[in-house]
Amino acid sequence: MNTRLVVNYLSQIIIYFSIVFILPILIAFYYNEDVFAYLIPMSLCLFLGFIAYHLSKPESEIAKYKEGYAIVGLGWLFVSILGSIPYIYYHTHPVDAFFETMSGFTTTGATIFNRVEVLPKSLLFWRGLTQWLGGMGIVVLFVAIFPALSKKGETLLQAEVPGLKVEKIRPKLRDTAIRLYATYMFLTALEILLLYTFGMSLFDSITHTFTTLSTGGFSTHSESIAYFQNPAIEAVIFVFMILGGTNFALIYLLLNRNFRFLKDTEFRFYIALILIASAVICILNLDRYPLTQSIRFSFFQTTSIMTTTGYTTVDFDKWSDSARLLILVLMFIGGSTGSTGGGIKVARIYLLSMHSLSQILKSAEPRTARIVRFNDEIVDKEILNNITAFFSLYILIFVISTLAVSLTGLDFITSVSAVSATLNNVGPGLGMVGASESYASLPTPAKLILAFDMWVGRLELFTVLSLFIPAFWRERW
Amino acid sequence: MNTRLVVNYLSQIIIYFSIVFILPILIAFYYNEDVFAYLIPMSLCLFLGFIAYHLSKPESEIAKYKEGYAIVGLGWLFVSILGSIPYIYYHTHPVDAFFETMSGFTTTGATIFNRVEVLPKSLLFWRGLTQWLGGMGIVVLFVAIFPALSKKGETLLQAEVPGLKVEKIRPKLRDTAIRLYATYMFLTALEILLLYTFGMSLFDSITHTFTTLSTGGFSTHSESIAYFQNPAIEAVIFVFMILGGTNFALIYLLLNRNFRFLKDTEFRFYIALILIASAVICILNLDRYPLTQSIRFSFFQTTSIMTTTGYTTVDFDKWSDSARLLILVLMFIGGSTGSTGGGIKVARIYLLSMHSLSQILKSAEPRTARIVRFNDEIVDKEILNNITAFFSLYILIFVISTLAVSLTGLDFITSVSAVSATLNNVGPGLGMVGASESYASLPTPAKLILAFDMWVGRLELFTVLSLFIPAFWRERW
Numbered sequence: 001m002n003t004r005l006v007v008n009y010l011s012q013i014i015i016y017f018s019i020v021f022i023l024p025i026l027i028a029f030y031y032n033e034d035v036f037a038y039l040i041p042m043s044l045c046l047f048l049g050f051i052a053y054h055l056s057k058p059e060s061e062i063a064k065y066k067e068g069y070a071i072v073g074l075g076w077l078f079v080s081i082l083g084s085i086p087y088i089y090y091h092t093h094p095v096d097a098f099f100e101t102m103s104g105f106t107t108t109g110a111t112i113f114n115r116v117e118v119l120p121k122s123l124l125f126w127r128g129l130t131q132w133l134g135g136m137g138i139v140v141l142f143v144a145i146f147p148a149l150s151k152k153g154e155t156l157l158q159a160e161v162p163g164l165k166v167e168k169i170r171p172k173l174r175d176t177a178i179r180l181y182a183t184y185m186f187l188t189a190l191e192i193l194l195l196y197t198f199g200m201s202l203f204d205s206i207t208h209t210f211t212t213l214s215t216g217g218f219s220t221h222s223e224s225i226a227y228f229q230n231p232a233i234e235a236v237i238f239v240f241m242i243l244g245g246t247n248f249a250l251i252y253l254l255l256n257r258n259f260r261f262l263k264d265t266e267f268r269f270y271i272a273l274i275l276i277a278s279a280v281i282c283i284l285n286l287d288r289y290p291l292t293q294s295i296r297f298s299f300f301q302t303t304s305i306m307t308t309t310g311y312t313t314v315d316f317d318k319w320s321d322s323a324r325l326l327i328l329v330l331m332f333i334g335g336s337t338g339s340t341g342g343g344i345k346v347a348r349i350y351l352l353s354m355h356s357l358s359q360i361l362k363s364a365e366p367r368t369a370r371i372v373r374f375n376d377e378i379v380d381k382e383i384l385n386n387i388t389a390f391f392s393l394y395i396l397i398f399v400i401s402t403l404a405v406s407l408t409g410l411d412f413i414t415s416v417s418a419v420s421a422t423l424n425n426v427g428p429g430l431g432m433v434g435a436s437e438s439y440a441s442l443p444t445p446a447k448l449i450l451a452f453d454m455w456v457g458r459l460e461l462f463t464v465l466s467l468f469i470p471a472f473w474r475e476r477w
Numbered sequence: 478m479n480t481r482l483v484v485n486y487l488s489q490i491i492i493y494f495s496i497v498f499i500l501p502i503l504i505a506f507y508y509n510e511d512v513f514a515y516l517i518p519m520s521l522c523l524f525l526g527f528i529a530y531h532l533s534k535p536e537s538e539i540a541k542y543k544e545g546y547a548i549v550g551l552g553w554l555f556v557s558i559l560g561s562i563p564y565i566y567y568h569t570h571p572v573d574a575f576f577e578t579m580s581g582f583t584t585t586g587a588t589i590f591n592r593v594e595v596l597p598k599s600l601l602f603w604r605g606l607t608q609w610l611g612g613m614g615i616v617v618l619f620v621a622i623f624p625a626l627s628k629k630g631e632t633l634l635q636a637e638v639p640g641l642k643v644e645k646i647r648p649k650l651r652d653t654a655i656r657l658y659a660t661y662m663f664l665t666a667l668e669i670l671l672l673y674t675f676g677m678s679l680f681d682s683i684t685h686t687f688t689t690l691s692t693g694g695f696s697t698h699s700e701s702i703a704y705f706q707n708p709a710i711e712a713v714i715f716v717f718m719i720l721g722g723t724n725f726a727l728i729y730l731l732l733n734r735n736f737r738f739l740k741d742t743e744f745r746f747y748i749a750l751i752l753i754a755s756a757v758i759c760i761l762n763l764d765r766y767p768l769t770q771s772i773r774f775s776f777f778q779t780t781s782i783m784t785t786t787g788y789t790t791v792d793f794d795k796w797s798d799s800a801r802l803l804i805l806v807l808m809f810i811g812g813s814t815g816s817t818g819g820g821i822k823v824a825r826i827y828l829l830s831m832h833s834l835s836q837i838l839k840s841a842e843p844r845t846a847r848i849v850r851f852n853d854e855i856v857d858k859e860i861l862n863n864i865t866a867f868f869s870l871y872i873l874i875f876v877i878s879t880l881a882v883s884l885t886g887l888d889f890i891t892s893v894s895a896v897s898a899t900l901n902n903v904g905p906g907l908g909m910v911g912a913s914e915s916y917a918s919l920p921t922p923a924k925l926i927l928a929f930d931m932w933v934g935r936l937e938l939f940t941v942l943s944l945f946i947p948a949f950w951r952e953r954w
Contacts, residue, residue, distance in 0.1 A: 014795055027758055036844060065840070065841050065842060065843060066842055068839045069840075144944075207584045237636075262891065320894065321883055321888045321889040322883035322884045322886075322892075323885070324889060325879060325880055325883045325889060326880060329876055329880065352869055352873070353873070355866065355869075356866065356869060356870040356873060357946075359866050359867075359870065359939070360870075360938075360939055360942045360943050360946060361943065361946060361948060361949070362941040363542070363546075363939035363943065364542050364543045364546045364939065365542060365543055366542060373506060385862045385865070385866075386867035388862070388866045388868070388869045389832065389833065389836045389862075389865045390836075391865070391868075391869045392832075392833060392865045392868045392869060392874070393833040393836065393837075393874055395868075396829070396830070396833060399806055403799065403802055403803060403806065406798055406799035406802045407799045409799075410798070410802060411798045412798040412890060413889060413890070415798065415799075415802060416802075446543060462836070462837055462840035462841065465837045466837050466838065466840065466841040468837060469834075469837060471838060472838070472841055
């Protein structure tokens with residue numbers, strides 16, 4: 001492990017990160033709120049960053065996978081710690097503040113605030129901004145903007161971007177990152193405009209756009225989207241949640257009049273899953289609501305959960321047990337590769353199902369070669385094996401976390417759903433962490449385990465888990 | 478698919494199966510009960526068997542994997558249907574009778590009888606006997622005894638025996654099967670003797686031995702082992718449950734003064750898991766029972782669940798939620814390869830964990846070769862890939878079954894635990910199917926789904942699942 005190199009990169013990330021605080025400072029100015037809540041962490045980032053930078057001139061510039069993992073894994077941790085200072089400034093318990101910030105950057109959306117209306121506007125803005133930044137990836141952003149980092153971008157990106165692999169829409173990585181971020185910016189502007197047009201305040205439009213496209217789910221109202229009671233707003237958010245869970249490369253191509261999404265295996269499976277699951281839940285809800293209401297609630301809520309956004313227009317914890325179980329399962333499916341959504345990812349679930357089917361056939365007739373196709377190409381066996389290994393590890397982490405969380409005294413359904421909602425970066429769960437509750441009442445150890453799950457889930461297991469293996473830190477291993 | 482061959486083998490299995498009914502007929506004679514309950518299915522087996530046998534002289538004798546799967550998969554289904562006739566004779570609903578028989582042969586132990594004391598002695602005997610037969614495998618038994626079947630034994634055995642592969646303790650398959658069955662018989666005689674010595678009636682000793690060694694868990698008392706309130710009996714059953722969950726090849730070797738079990742990776746991991754899990758549950762139960770009672774209940778109950786026996790000395794559904802969650806997880810671990818236990822199997826869980834660990838390391842440093850060892854040998858990558866694929870498919874079946882069962886109207890915890898308890902061949906679950914309840918009150922569709930899960934779980938997925946793929950039945954595919 002080239003520690004100097006890791007510290008060097010981390011210090012750069014923290015220095016760049018300090019710039020981000022300018023935005024809530026401007027908002028605080030506008031609303032006449034205290035700017036020190038953001039000036040303090042900003043100065044701290046600059047101070048710590050420059051000290052570390054000057055103490056860590058790296059001997060060599062060769063960043064291997066290992067170094068990339070350490071930079072991205074620890075980068076997210078440090079940013080979540082430094083980003084929690086504004087909450088602490090406003091008298092939030094440090095563990096709660098860390099939980100909220102990790103929940104922000106990982107676009108989980110699990111909150112420890114029972115009533116968010118009492119928070120200062122600038123803090124609500126910061127809360128939304130963490131999700132917007134985390135959605136596309138903090139490191140991707142810096143890679144896109146700052147040439148100094150983009151040299152080693154490939155290694156870093158691979159450790160941060162969700163899904164099977166980074167799709168290069170341009171030969172150069174930095175160009176790809178810039179184009180993806182431009183797409184993200186364009187959609188952000190478009191959603192703000194639409195929400196504002198349909199009657200949201202400008203402040204709410206901005207903060208909700210931040211948390212829709214990033215499939216984050218933080219709202220500036222405790223009732224979430226139910227607060228607005230506005231079908232047009234729900235429709236806009238519905239569409240942008242679906243976009244948030246879509247591979248941004250496909251959206252970029254669409255904006256350039258390339259309709260590849262129509263033939264994309266993952267996108268078609270993604271839309272099919274949303275429609276089927278919503279329809280099933282709609283039917284299950286027919287004894288609870290009249291038809292039109294059932295359609296409205298079920299389609300919004302199902303999409304919100306599967307894209308791992310976590311907005312609510314209705315308390316789905318009051319639905320039937322089969323609907324609640326289905327909701328839990330959808331959390332694990334999540335969004336598409338290269339989207340801002342969490343979970344296992346649609347492409348993996350698709351390939352996992354196809355691989356399982358082919359394994360059944362192969363077991364009964366070993367000599368016959370069974371192939372799995374994706375976007376008209378034969379999928380390499382190695383990729384399929386990696387996916388089953390990923391899935392197995394994902395389930396192991398889920399099981400161990402659930403047991404650990406339950407040992408802190410949580411009940412059965414709360415333990416299962418809290419881990420599902422955080423590991424998959426969804427937000428609200430069932431029981432004590434249900435749609436109309438918050439994570440405030442959980443014991444501190446449970447909050448730390450769940451924050452760990454958000455971190456592990458967002459960076460897709462390996463980046464974070466490898467940090468905990470002693471051999472990882474050894475020079476030669 | 479060589480249908481004639483499949484029908485030919487199936488007819489032989491059914492003919493041999495008819496012989497089994499002689500035992501309950503003798504018991505019925507002894508207790509002055511109705512022998513027709515067993516004479517009818519016996520005659521039916523002979524009649525159907527001989528007709529099918531004479532209509533299906535096979536053109537070729539070559540049994541491929543496919544044919545082996547069809548023979549074993551359908552063999553277990555037919556035996557469960559024909560074996561349910563005695564229950565139907567005694568006025569049990571056919572679906573319930575089928576559920577109970579499938580639960581017997583698959584050594585699940587889930588029962589639809591609220592009170593078993595009202596059943597005739599011969600039926601209780603038959604109920605236990607189905608588990609004893611199912612424990613080592615029905616087809617293995619016939620392969621061992623009847624030379625006509627042993628020619629194709631290898632293919633059949635592979636489809637029936639749990640775990641990674643059939644361990645050949647003798648070069649000839651039939652010799653291996655005979656030795657394993659002899660070990661089983663010896664342990665059976667030993668346990669009957671011990672239980673009788675410690676105060677059980679001879680009838681109870683026999684029926685409980687049938688269901689201990691097979692890790693089945695049917696009892697002749699509704700209170701299960703709690704009925705006896707006898708620590709010595711609990712101790713004997715505790716030891717034989719552990720033996721039932723052990724690879725019988727190791728026990729055979731031990732009886733021949735070969736102490737290979739001491740160095741066996743799976744056996745050591747198996748014992749370690751039982752001890753650790755029991756100790757954890759013992760600690761969790763300290764606020765419920767005094768220390769000695771907590772040790773007694775926790776060690777017995779944990780072992781009963783992990784070996785997938787399903788006996789109860791205490792209603793574990795009343796334990797804390799973390800203990801109940803741990804119990805659910807243990808169900809999935811199950812017994813050892815080549816044992817009578819169900820679940821995913823200890824060896825697979827061990828290799829899955831080691832493989833996951835090596836994957837984490839490999840992802841951060843791809844050039845380094847990471848190896849997994851088992852019994853001092855390097856495990857082939859292909860085996861590891863098969864295990865992750867098996868695990869993934871297992872979880873998919875679990876999730877789909879849970880959703881399906883919940884759609885019949887069962888609550889959250891009942892759905893999750895009923896599928897866990899049947900897919901892993903354990904027996905009692907939580908909630909409506911808890912330790913002091915039965916499966917009687919479930920809706921018929923739920924019973925059929927759960928019976929399917931027992932069948933799929935016992936034959937380790939592929940054998941049964943392939944029967945449901947249309948391509949499997951085609952001549953060429």
